[in-house]
Amino acid sequence: MKNTAKNSKLDISYKPIGQFEETRFEKIHNVIFEDSNEASIVVAHEIAALIKKRQGQKRNCVLGLATGSSPIRVYEELVRMHKEEGLSFRNVVTFNLDEYLPMEPNNIQSYFYFMHEHLFNHVDIPEKNIHIPDGTVSNEETTAYCLSYDRKIKEFGGLDFQLLGIGRTGHVGFNEPGSHFNSGTRVITLDHITRVDAAPSFLGIANVPRKAITMGIATVRKAKRIVLLGWGENKAGIIKKTIEGDISSHVPATYLQEHDNCTFVLDTGAGSQLTRNKTPWLVDACEWTEDLKAKAMVWLCENTGKTILSLTDKDYNDNGMADLLALDDSYDLNIEMFNKLQHTITGWPGGKPNADDTHRPERATPAKKRVIIFSPHPDDDVISMGGTFDRLVEQGHDVHIVYQTSGNIAVSDTDARKYAEIAMQISPSDQAKNIIKSIADKNETRIDAPEVRNLKGKIRRGESYAATRYMGLDDKNVHFLDLPFYETGTIKKKNLSEDDITIVVDIIKQIKPHQIYAAGDLADPHGTHKVCLDAVFAACEELKSESFMKDCWVWLYRGAWHEWDINEIEMAVPMSPGQVLKKRYAIFCHQTQKDGVMFQGDDSREFWMRAEERNRDTANKYKAMGLSSYAAMEAFVRHKFN
Structure with a gap:
């Protein structure tokens, strides 16, 4: 049966974006x-x-x-x-x-x-x-x-x-x-x-x-009415298969195509792979904004296997982009895009002193910047931007690492008990004895006792110091916020509160940074990254009238789950083979997160392996576009507040 729910009501005063329009691709009503x-x-x-x-x-x-x-x-x-x-x-x-x-x-x-x-x-x-x-x-x-x-x-x-x-x-x-x-x-x-x-x-x-x-x-x-919820980029692939694919037992949700009153309610991440969003030029005529042009041209290079400067009129015409050629010829389009990508590449993430910064992603002044790297968990800093972290320290900036949560739930009971038993051997105490007993007596209906959570948090804190020292950072520039929303002892967290935001406000006011790096990796499967990013954004909003914030730029990185698309990247920091190894060894400092990590996701590789492959892939994509060849690259997008 053809889905006839195109006019189903989801009609409160909120206005959805990307309202559903029936195309030859989509078989389920969605907003x-x-x-x-x-x-x-x-x-x-x-x-x-x-x-x-x-x-x-x-x-x-x-x-x-x-x-x-x-x-x-x-x-x-x-x-x-x-x-x-x-x-x-x-x-x-x-x-x-x-x-x-x-x-x-x-x-x-x-x-x-x-x-x-x-x-x-x-x-x-x-x-x-x-x-x-x-x-x-x-x-x-x-x-x-x-x-x-x-x-x-x-x-x-x-x-x-x-x-x-x-x-x-x-x-x-x-x-x-x-x-x-x-x-x-x-x-x-x-x-x-x-x-x-x-x-x-x-x-x-x-x-x-x-x-x-x-x-x-x-x-x-x-059911007389069905509403399916889909949130986040990690659901985008299966959402596309369900809405645009054939009905198949291999994707049971596709059976909903035959329901006559079904709506998929999605956020932008979950809907990002739908054809009308990912490649809208294949659906209908487009309004060619600069962002859409960049997205289309990167896709065209990937689809044809060509570099930017080798694209021809025929490539554009054969791939649904003839109306783009009506605005400009392929030669000028190619040159413009090549220059745009080339200008994102910099070995100076804090800005190159005494240089013309007209086409550089960061400002040349001040030459030495105060920098905050917000890390949601106590290893996201080195996993996600270890090479850039290294460059910033090496180039003399005043770098501060700010760990937003304790990360205690990611420490296994086995590791916590091992550390408690070592403590007992060094200096026997009732506290260590009670921790060992609490872990031994734990069952599936209990969460960790406060003293066990405290030990697990200290374990992760010690690993963080090992990594930041290895990267050459002084201990006084390492900060642990232990945001309250995280401290539940379970995967389910509290909602972000004013207490959390105030803690983030205070650290920003203390450092008065010229640069903030924060995790924009919202595919994090247990949601901590999003809450931590919301805390940073809320703090920046609260501080926007402060004079130092007028000179503060916010850069978003991604972590072990996804990378920015090439057309989105505004700063790409190359890494030498030596820096790739240094980043790897910094990740190794987080020993409890190395072998058999508790929150692996659907990828069986260790985090250092994921990070290296992601950074290598980014470099290879730049190379495939016809730009310089590097061993690896870390990528960033600048967040601009309204």
């Missing part, structure tokens, strides 16, 4: 918002409107609910509306999509726990109206139990609204690749990628269950 917060509020208001409508009809409102990070902000807004606007959930009946198996309800990783923590404990929904798959059901009872779960949904008249997330395998609920479109609620074996994505919450993949109970594709598709 794209600037950020997930705005999008989540819109979805929450649609759910609230449906609840109120059913109340007016004196009917139950039957909701299918999802877990994971994607719907959290939706639930927060629903809770706010309940507390501040009187939205009642007395007529709401809920059915959750899935649950791990086996899983006790009181386990902090259970979806039972998740739903009560984020929604049910804060609204007036009757307990009898809450239905979450039972993670304690025995093997012998699962078939009957799953059939009864579907039957119960049917008894309530079916799902009025189904909220979904999407996994990187294309799963909805836990319907992994290979799921049949007629599948009902059942037990399923989890895909390895799904378990990898869940590993941070479980503090390691070894702790992630291998099975789950999930609503089936057929159960989901029977």
